[in-house]
Amino acid sequence: MAADITLFPAPENEQVLLARAQALAGFSMGELAARAGIAIPRDLRRDKGWVGMLLELWLGASAGSKAERDFAHIGVELKTIPVDGQGRPLETTFVCVAPLTGNTGVVWQTSHVRHKLTRVLWVPVEGDRSIALAQRRIGSPLLWSPNQEEESLLQRDWEELMDLIVLGQVERITARHGEVLQLRPKAANSKALTEAIGEHGQPIMTLPRGFYLKKTFTAPLLARHFLL
DNA sequence: CCTTGATCATAT
């Protein structure tokens, strides 16, 4: 899929961005793909990021693979989230890759996780696999920042996981660690390797990991929105 | 049925 064009220029502020996202609510993937002039895959098995890219295109997010937020100039990160018929998330949400080395002295306040999650535009999208991709619709968007409780939960999990990484325990971490934030593989396959700290402080090669938000965290966040 | 671990595409 070639898409280094932007259907819209970058939104100048949050209000414009939100209005633009609200205007997409109710449209189907098929409609948005057709109006953007891009091909629609028959399913997402080989195009897992397709929905996210489509929304980036329509909302004027920066294309490419820069290590920045989607709307860096207004400090907003875009997250599409697949939901069921009742608006509940069907998948966890990838946040960012976990740094496995060079972590001496890192703190929550300046972490990539916190930075990415300070302001998020959530765009729910129908994700039930029984619905053909072209017929799945965009839901009502939500501009969100973590409240005090959410931030505390995130910070606790992040600190626990980072402690284990720094102490050379990365290979003992499973997706069961963490209440709301979990560490899972984030790689092309199980043979991809990256450097990390071993149990005796020595360099080791291990699977790249990423931070993911569990559904128990995103579900209430979205539910609150639908109650308003 | 749901979660965990694995995986897919693309650009740099």
Place this chain on the structure above:
DNA sequence: ATATGATCAAGG
């Protein structure tokens, strides 16, 4: 290999 965008699918 690492960053972006995530969902798939085996098995508990």
